[in-house]
Amino acid sequence: MKRIGLFVCWCGSNIGGVIDVPRVVQEAGNFPGVVYKTDYKYMCSEPGQDMIVQAIKEHKLDRVVVASCSPRLHEPTFRKAIARAGLNPYMFEMANIREQCSWVHPDDKETATQKAITLVKRALSKVSLVEPLYESYIPVTKRALVIGGGIAGMQVALDIADSGHEVILVEREPTIGGKMAMLDKTFPTLDCSA
Structure with missing residues (x-):
């Protein structure tokens, strides 16, 4: 059975000022396979990353979803944290609820929240299907x-x-x-x- 951890970031007021973060955690956290769910003000910070590492170890998580800002900005950060916990860094999915929800619906909290729940559920669905990947190197003849x-x-x-x-x-x-x-x-x- 898959053991998924869900971590939702407030990104200060960037996400938390528009999206009802506890509701996203509650509703999306009921997705099949989610055994641990939480939120934190700044998930990309050292304490936030340590929270992810600790939860992976304590709850024997084998997959992780982080709902926060742009994957372009922090996907490597979270992959490294997951690897520090001993989990394959590709057993991870990220939902961009800052740029795709709170920033595009700043005056409509309900729409932003519903969209965030949908994006997080999509990420949970996707991560439930991933398989471990491994880096390899191929020698190149110059x-x-x-x-x-x-x-x-x-x-x-x-x-x-x-x-x-x-x-x-x-x-x-x-x-x-x-x-x-x-x-x-x-x-x-x-x-x-x-």
């Missing part, structure tokens, strides 16, 4: 294959070689130069093109 020995091919081969990488230049004709080799002189210097 060698380039350039197909075509025309002007562009020769220039890119020279640029890559100048940056210290091996280059293999392949041309189907017996000589390089492409269309340039067909010209007698080049503009503006009238130098020989061959």
Whole structure:
């Protein structure tokens, strides 16, 4: 059985000044699999992160949802906190209730709250389906294959070689130069093109 933890942030008055945070925790927290739910003024702060770490350990959580601000801003913060607790950092989902609810409905507390509940339930549904991911690294051979020995091919081969990488230049004709080799002189210097 999945054991999901729900953490809803007030973000000071950014979220809490518009959204009824305790109601979001109560209504969304009844979602199947949620075994722990809470709210905190600043979930991204050190005490907020420590609260998440402690709850994962105490309640044996295997998935986490944080409803707060933009994932672009704090998703790495929460993934690191989850990893500190020994949980795979990809067993996590974030609901952006600041930008998508309180900031777009600042004068309509009921609409903002209902939308926040919906977004949090969506995040809970999604996190219930996630599977652990693991980082892997693939070795890269720093060698380039350039197909075509025309002007562009020769220039890119020279640029890559100048940056210290091996280059293999392949041309189907017996000589390089492409269309340039067909010209007698080049503009503006009238130098020989061959």
